[in-house]
Amino acid sequence: MPRVRRIPQRQCVACGRTRGKREMIRVVRTPSGDVRVDVTGKLAGRGAYVCPEPSCIDRAVRDGRLAGALELPLPDGLRAALTEAASRDTTPRAPVVRRVSLQQVLEARRGETGEGGGRRSGRTSDRASLGSETEGSS
């Protein structure tokens, strides 16, 4: 078995450039006759590819190239779906790490031990009255 790993190339319906399959947005005409954006890349059906760029999406939709490639008119929401898919693909997802510095912790503690001096409130302890008398009668 040959161990050549090929990245499948697909052609953009708008600009005609070829790119790696995973870099493109796939639009599929499903066997049931729907046209949808295939985010997973696993939908069955006739596929067409567009670059995740506004200019290509625009051209693909407006010039009817996408519809032509799929041989179906595009549904209303498709353009929005394409735009959404494009923005999702291009935005880098960097995890936001929040760090609390030691300095911040120390400053928070210093606030607690502020000025606490002053008078001590003296409490006069109540004298317990011992006055119980027991009458012993016989």
Ligand SMILES: [Zn+2]
């Ligand atoms: Zn393109």
